[in-house]
Amino acid sequence: MTTAQLDARAGEPLLEVDDLRTFFDTPRGVVKAVDGVSLRVDRGRTLGIVGESGSGKTVLSRSIMNLLPKNNTIREGSVRFEGRELTTMKNKEMRRIWGAEMAMVLQDPMTSLNPVTRIGDQITESLGIHLDEKGKVAKAHAVELLRSVGIPAAERRLGEYPHQLSGGMRQRVTIAIALACGPKLLVADEPTTALDVTVQRQILDLLAQQQAERNMGMIIITHDLGVVAGRADEIAVMYAGRIVERAPTRELFARYRMPYTEGLLRSIPRLHQPSHTRLAAIPGRPPDLVDPPAGCAFAPRCNYAQERCLTETPPLAPHAPGHEAACHFPVGTAAGKEALERNLAAGRTAAGTPLDAAAIAAAGAA
Numbered sequence: 001m002t003t004a005q006l007d008a009r010a011g012e013p014l015l016e017v018d019d020l021r022t023f024f025d026t027p028r029g030v031v032k033a034v035d036g037v038s039l040r041v042d043r044g045r046t047l048g049i050v051g052e053s054g055s056g057k058t059v060l061s062r063s064i065m066n067l068l069p070k071n072n073t074i075r076e077g078s079v080r081f082e083g084r085e086l087t088t089m090k091n092k093e094m095r096r097i098w099g100a101e102m103a104m105v106l107q108d109p110m111t112s113l114n115p116v117t118r119i120g121d122q123i124t125e126s127l128g129i130h131l132d133e134k135g136k137v138a139k140a141h142a143v144e145l146l147r148s149v150g151i152p153a154a155e156r157r158l159g160e161y162p163h164q165l166s167g168g169m170r171q172r173v174t175i176a177i178a179l180a181c182g183p184k185l186l187v188a189d190e191p192t193t194a195l196d197v198t199v200q201r202q203i204l205d206l207l208a209q210q211q212a213e214r215n216m217g218m219i220i221i222t223h224d225l226g227v228v229a230g231r232a233d234e235i236a237v238m239y240a241g242r243i244v245e246r247a248p249t250r251e252l253f254a255r256y257r258m259p260y261t262e263g264l265l266r267s268i269p270r271l272h273q274p275s276h277t278r279l280a281a282i283p284g285r286p287p288d289l290v291d292p293p294a295g296c297a298f299a300p301r302c303n304y305a306q307e308r309c310l311t312e313t314p315p316l317a318p319h320a321p322g323h324e325a326a327c328h329f330p331v332g333t334a335a336g337k338e339a340l341e342r343n344l345a346a347g348r349t350a351a352g353t354p355l356d357a358a359a360i361a362a363a364g365a366a
């Protein structure tokens with residue numbers, strides 16, 4: 001590659017996703033798991049993707065990485081990685097990118113680790129495939145990687161099997177494997193959900209440290225806004241296959257506009273709360289993605305919803321630099337305040353009571 005080409009590449013985003021749609025053709029109908037998502041990740045930056053279970057986070061990340069089964073998947077839109085279009089790339093070419101340029105860390109380390117292969121062999125295998133390292137060189141590199149992810153007695157650990165390690169240690173091993181070939185982008189899908197709170201923090205600190213040292217782009221996927229608070233540069237909130245709010249992290253916490261984001265913020269587990277404390281969960285459930293409601297998909301659960309929300313899908317609209325939200329009656333605006341007050345006055349916003357379409361339509365007619 002020429003210097004001019006390298007200069008051009010340095011200026012372009014690491015990852016640029018444009019209007020990505022990923023649908024599954026199933027006997028029940030078409031599941032619209034990702035429905036028009038655009039995002040961008042730059043080198044050295046972390047994007048947090050947050051949403052409840054079933055909002056499409058994993059499908060989005062796998063769709064970006066070309067890791068979905070082809071048979072029943074319909075995919076449209078564009079995914080450019082350092083300017084290269086991935087949606088049309090053949091598996092042979094993708095294999096050069098997986099592991100070496102883009103890597104993943106999953107929720108359960110046992111699904112990424114082979115239970116019957118020694119840890120050392122699992123790391124050196126990856127080093128052999130992508131970096132052509134073998135024998136002593138690969139072993140020394142494996143020890144260095146285990147040390148860099150905070151595994152004590154690294155040399156001894158090489159000879160152990162995954163079940164001989166704690167959950168936190170296993171996750172450190174999967175991170176070491178993901179980092180082995182120096183990827184430019186690391187996608188961590190619920191990397192700490194299976195771990196207890198203290199270990200969670202250690203793993204998140206480790207990911208942040210590695211990301212900064214290597215100037216990687218990183219995507220952290222989580223259902224818990226608390227996980228990405230203070231760790232992501234930007235947060236994208238997903239609901240029913242779409243990004244419904246995005247903003248730089250501080251801005252999102254200080255001035256969120258989507259009622260859904262407000263609900264997620266209220267659901268953040270707090271460390272000082274006793275374990276039996278009930279969290280203020282968002283009432284109701286996310287919609288069925290085969291037949292999502294017309295208008296705003298969050299309307300049946302939203303304390304701000306008005307009649308308009310049932311028919312008009314709100315587009316992502318700008319609120320501040322880098323801050324967009326898809327809502328007709330945004331939190332913290334006069335329109336939002338009025339909508340909430342109207343619902344309160346009509347007794348439709350008791351916590352835990354989902355608003356139903358008929359009630360809102362009736363209120364609109366009143």
Ligand SMILES: Nc1ncnc2c1ncn2[C@@H]1O[C@H](COP(=O)(O)OP(=O)(O)OP(=O)(O)O)[C@@H](O)[C@H]1O
Nearest residue numbers: 024031033052053054055056057058059060223289
């Ligand atoms: N291969 C598939 N075929 C059909 N539907 C699928 C397939 N994979 C995922 N889905 C559906 O796509 C939707 C989004 O799933 P996804 O796993 O991305 O959610 P998620 O946000 O990652 O949830 P969680 O927090 O539980 O991991 C769900 O309704 C799921 O059932």
Ligand code: SF4
Nearest residue numbers: 296299302309327328
């Ligand atoms: S106010 Fe309307 S548009 Fe905004 S989140 Fe609620 S239902 Fe959706």
Ligand SMILES: [Mg+2]
Nearest residue numbers: 057058059189
């Ligand atoms: Mg998931």
